[in-house]
Amino acid sequence: MTASRFDIPTLQRMDAEHHLHPFCDNAALAKQGTRIITRAEGVYVWDAEGNKLLDAFAGLWCVNVGYGRQELVEAAARQMRELPYYNSFFQCTSQPTIELAELITSLAPDNITHAFFTGSGSEANDTILRMVRHFWSVQDRPEKFNVIGRYNGYHGSTVAGASLGGMPAMHKQGGLPIPGIYHINQPYWFEYGGDLSPDDFGLQRARELEEKILELDPETVAAFIAEPIQGAGGVIIPPASYWPEIQRICRKYDVLLIVDEVICGFGRTGKWFGCDFFDIQPDIMPVAKGISSGYLPIGAVMFSERIAGVLKEKGGELAHGYTYSGHPVCAAVALENIRILQREHIVESVDTDTGPYLQKRWLQLAEHPLVGEARIAGFIGAIELAPNKPERRFFADPGTVGAMCRDFALANGLILRATRDSMLLSPPLVMTHAQIDELIEKTHKSLDQTWDAVKART
Numbered sequence: 001m002t003a004s005r006f007d008i009p010t011l012q013r014m015d016a017e018h019h020l021h022p023f024c025d026n027a028a029l030a031k032q033g034t035r036i037i038t039r040a041e042g043v044y045v046w047d048a049e050g051n052k053l054l055d056a057f058a059g060l061w062c063v064n065v066g067y068g069r070q071e072l073v074e075a076a077a078r079q080m081r082e083l084p085y086y087n088s089f090f091q092c093t094s095q096p097t098i099e100l101a102e103l104i105t106s107l108a109p110d111n112i113t114h115a116f117f118t119g120s121g122s123e124a125n126d127t128i129l130r131m132v133r134h135f136w137s138v139q140d141r142p143e144k145f146n147v148i149g150r151y152n153g154y155h156g157s158t159v160a161g162a163s164l165g166g167m168p169a170m171h172k173q174g175g176l177p178i179p180g181i182y183h184i185n186q187p188y189w190f191e192y193g194g195d196l197s198p199d200d201f202g203l204q205r206a207r208e209l210e211e212k213i214l215e216l217d218p219e220t221v222a223a224f225i226a227e228p229i230q231g232a233g234g235v236i237i238p239p240a241s242y243w244p245e246i247q248r249i250c251r252k253y254d255v256l257l258i259v260d261e262v263i264c265g266f267g268r269t270g271k272w273f274g275c276d277f278f279d280i281q282p283d284i285m286p287v288a289k290g291i292s293s294g295y296l297p298i299g300a301v302m303f304s305e306r307i308a309g310v311l312k313e314k315g316g317e318l319a320h321g322y323t324y325s326g327h328p329v330c331a332a333v334a335l336e337n338i339r340i341l342q343r344e345h346i347v348e349s350v351d352t353d354t355g356p357y358l359q360k361r362w363l364q365l366a367e368h369p370l371v372g373e374a375r376i377a378g379f380i381g382a383i384e385l386a387p388n389k390p391e392r393r394f395f396a397d398p399g400t401v402g403a404m405c406r407d408f409a410l411a412n413g414l415i416l417r418a419t420r421d422s423m424l425l426s427p428p429l430v431m432t433h434a435q436i437d438e439l440i441e442k443t444h445k446s447l448d449q450t451w452d453a454v455k456a457r458t
């Protein structure tokens, strides 16, 4: 390997001494030394040591159009020269912000007509918690205050986001969840389905929502929030029976349906949004990640006409907003990003060409002795590493085998994420057939190496 132009030991020492990393065991990292990523192109990233890695995780579920898009660089530079910043408070805004609101609502289901801009998905969910309570309150129903989420759901890391989510490790840090937020069980058939068929199990889990609404009293329940497909929780794709039943229950009790599209939005499932994939009509959709392919931070909350109408007519002055709500440069980049998705028919390709090919190849991994289940929708999937396939049993030391497989993959030049013992897949939506072949070959090799190591342990 050629000498690196980066002084890696110095950078790692500075990092260990001054940088606290998110979602990381910082003591362990300080000993090991961080991996410094230095450049990227298409579906590949390079680290400071010069290793080329196939990024099968699209950064963090977000680089939908791939790396190195000069159109996005130019859109940002153009907007920065003309107007680098202005706010959307006090009856002002900027042209790209207006155009982005129009464009994303035109792509969303018909009932969705308004967008409120944020800097991230977490901020979007914080906005939502306040807005749903405000929505009911201004209609003289302030007791409609409670929000129901799901265990192992992920809605971001701010106080409201982490409370709406159902991650025990997150709730433990900082005294969460905050009051008025409740959780039901997730539609995770592989772990909890037992002898039920996936569809029977999906119905059973959906009906937990009705039980929880009745337990709390429908007059006190403002909304239900869920990801179409759970991402951070381990790419859990609900059985087909699940979402229609959830929607029916929400309508029956006039509980607002919040579908968290932060990962599924902008093409991940081969449809523009996860709610299109499952054919449901949410009242509210938070989006982020793929909206700008991660090139700049931006998120949004998309509201139905019913909600936006009430907020406008009865809401008075909205006592809520962020300095960077509708940031013109972020909006310009998001606009161009969506235009690339449209111009290059990327979402259609995931739906009808590269997606079906990836699905076929990915599902074949289920034949590997280490794989308990392979699942995938569009360009988002997982393989569940399990010691006993028919019984869908887990390893006794959850997380160890997954981490082993992730490390083998890295050594093989492949970035996959491990959550517990699930290997998660979420590649850039521009991945080609040849790159899919490379992905599958490297995954297979990593599984073989992990399987050998697992057998050697026992």
Ligand SMILES: *Cc1c(COP(=O)(O)O)cnc(C)c1O
Pocket: 119, 120, 121, 122, 123, 125, 154, 155, 156, 157, 227, 231, 232, 260, 261, 262, 263, 288, 289, 299
């Ligand atoms: C990533 C994510 C969020 C949080 O978005 P940030 O931009 O990290 O704040 C919210 N919801 C879902 C489903 C996510 O995957």
